[in-house]
Amino acid sequence: MSTIQDTAHRSGATALGGRGIHAVPTMPILSLEGLRKTYRDPMTLKPFTAVDEVTLELERGEIFGLLGPNGAGKTTTIKLLLGLARPTxxxxxxxxxxxxxxxxxxxxxxxxxxxxFYDHLTPLEYLDLTGALFGIAPAIRRRRASDLLERLGLGAHARKALRKFSKGMTQRVGLAQALMNEPRLLILDEPMSGLDPVGRSEVKALLREQRAAGVTVLMSSHVLAETEPICNRVGIMKQGRLVEVGTVSTLLQSGVREWEVAVEGMSDAVAAPFRAGGHDVERIGSRSVVRVRNGDSLQDVLRQMLQAGIHVHSVEPRRETLEEHFVRVLDGRTVARGGRS
Amino acid sequence: MRGVVAIAQNTVREVIRQRMVLVLALFGVGLVAASQVLSPLALGEGRKVVTDFGLAGSSLLATLLVVVLGSSLLHKELERRTIYAVMAKPIRRSEFLLGKFCGLWITAAALIAGMFAIVLGVVTVSYGETPWLVLGAMALTVLELGVITAIVVFFSSFTTPALTAFFAAATIVAGNFADDLLYFGSQGAAPWVARATEAVYWMLPHLTVFNARGAVVHGIAVAPERLAFAAAYGLLYLMALLIVAGAIFERREFR
Structure with missing residues (x-):
């Protein structure tokens, strides 16, 4: 149960001098300044920079997605901000x-x-240990543990040894322990990993709930399609550097990538000029899809189709997905904007 | 402090739920039973043989438990990364280490208490008298196990389980012969050898301080002043080791 003080903290309000005056603190919930981590190969002593000049600030109540391929430095960044590793x-x-x-x-x-987690424990015991480490009173942590396990669909497995848990179930226990202390900042390293589609949907709902409660979330992920709809902002890491940071809509501001014109009964002879004009034509049964690269050509293409007596079924703009943007950034075909918070 | 208690409780639970403890406990019972078989050969000294054999065996088994389980206890946490979720909680690394130490020591002390109780029970039933003096030796053995646990935790804070077990075993053996080491070092060796031997002598744990098992078998009680000295020495020694281990572990990188 949240206390009044907790609620005040979550909303970022701080009481001043007991006069009921509240000020919103300007201090960011998480701040990384020029963070760098260099490891040395134990055999060759050759240095390797895992995280390079990362600067970032998280705003309260946002879900921030830290994206990047394997070895980009996401997990090392998370270890640094948890104190599990020391920054260089x-x-x-x-x-x-x-x-x-x-x-x-x-x-x-x-x-x-x-x-x-400790496989000699049951989820209830593990959550009790977690609560004890946070200094939560026994009665409260027992109740909170039961509630969280129910919420994450593990109520029936509360007294089963963790060693018998599947990857997805272990992931849910991980989420439960992360929520035991009613956190203000949640750091989730690949939270969708190992979850089935239902599980992913539940986690997304849970994260939205947390955001609504004022919790700030930093999550790393490879599953971009799952990240895009829930993140307020994303940062893309490449070779230890944060090469882009911004809202999903800002990053994808290039707008419409192409137009898909679906038509019925278009012969190859009619399609030929469109192909010659540089547009892709794909036949799917009796239907064809013409992909028009830019808006200016669209009017000409539509005019030609109508003149040829082709039935135009639909015209749909297709925007760049986060995944496509991500791949483009990693290919180096975009200008690095740096890690602005 | 709450973190230390929570980690200690979890360590006790972890050790107890491992089958090795059960195996050791059964082995202890078997040892006492074996001493019963041997006692008719002891020409009227059966009570002493059973007590001596039981106490020595129990002490050896508890030491084995601490070295074998303790050397992998910390490494397992790092290897399986269970420590990551724990260290993201408001707890210091030194508290985590102290919790591990306390949990292992408590388990070893419980094991030794159980085995000494079996020895007491067997002697009482077989010979009609209870050798209460054994309790003094038990208290000293519990202190000895505290020092041994601290040695294991110290080495495990910076090295691998195999090396921890090796270094800990070497320290325990050397700690039981510390006086001999000093004696041989002073016998005509070069002055620097004598000084080095003396330095090692003071650094080694003087485990003979905690061994009154032979004395109580022969009816010699553990004097309160000896118990007080052993407690002070043991606690100071293990605290020094834990402080150094904590400082090392605080600086350790989790990769």
């Missing part, structure tokens, strides 16, 4: 505190990538 340069502040200070983690929930 730069700094991390969790609500103004260094992550090495235990108090900085009191309102933080974390789900590791491919989580693994």
């Amino acid at each position: 340069a730069g700094r991390v502040l969790l609500e103004g505190r260094e992550p090495r200070e235990p108090a900085s983690r009191s309102k933080l929930g974390y789900l590791p990538e491919n989580p693994c």
Whole structure:
């Protein structure tokens, strides 16, 4: 159960001098400044920069997606901001505190990538341990653990040993333990990993609920299609650098990528000039789809079709998906905008 | 402190739920039973043989438990990455280490108490008298196990399970012969050898301080001042080891 103080914290309000005056703190919930992490190969001592000059600030109540291919530095960045690894340069502040200070983690929930928990425990016991580490009173943590397990569809498995859990079930336990302390900041490393479509849908709903409650979420993911609809902002990492940060709509602001014109009964002879004009024509049964690269050509294409007596079934604009944008950025075909917060 | 208690409870639970503890407990019972078989050969000294055999065996088994389980306890956390979720909670790494130490020590102490109770029971039933003096030796053995647990935790804070087990076993053996080491070092060796031997002597745990098992078998009680000295020495030694281990572990990178 949230206390009044918790609610005040979640909304970012701070009481001043007991006079009922409230000020909204300007301090970001998470701030990364010029963060760099260099490892050395233990054999050759050759340095390897896993995270390079990452600067980022998270706003309260947003869901931020940290995207990147394997080895881009997402998990290392997360380890640095949790204090699991020390930065070579730069700094991390969790609500103004260094992550090495235990108090900085009191309102933080974390789900590791491919989580693994003590397999000698049951989910109830594990959540009880988690609650104890947060200093939650036994009665409250028991109730909260039961509620979370029910909420995540594990109520029937609450007393089963964790060693018998599937990957998806373990992922749900991971989410439950991340929510035990009613966090203000949730850091989720690949939260959709191992979940079936129903599970992913449930997690998305859960994340939206958390955002509605004022919780800030930082999630790393490979599953871009799952990330796009829930993230307020995304950052794309490539070779340790944060090469792009922005809202999904801003990143995809290039707008309409092409127009798809679906027509009925178009012969090859009629299609030939469109192909010659540089447009793709794809035949699907009796229907053909003409992909027109730009809006100016669209009018000409439609005019030619009508003149040829072709029935135009539909005309649909197709925008660039986050996945397409992501691949384009990784291919280096976009100008790096840097890690602006 | 709440973090230390939570980690210690979890460690006790983890160790107890491993089958090795059951195997060791059964082995302990078997050991006492074997001493019963041997006692008729002891020409009237059966009570002493059963007690001596039982106490020595129990101590050895508990030491084995601490070295074998303790050397992998921390490494397993790092290898399976169970520690990641734990260290994201408001707990210091040194508290985590202290919790692991306490959990392992408590389990070993419970095991030794159980096995000593079996020895007491067997002697009482077989010979009609309860050797209560054994309790003094048990208290010292529990302190010894605390030092041994701290040694294992110390090595495991920076090295692999195999090396931890090796270094811990070497330290335990050397700790039982620390006086001999000092003696041989002073016998005509070069002055620097004598000084180095003396330095090693002071660094090694003097485990003979905690061994009163032979004495109680022969009816010699553990004097309160000896118990107090052993407690002070043992607690200081294990605290020093844990402070160094905590400092090392605080700086360790989780990759």
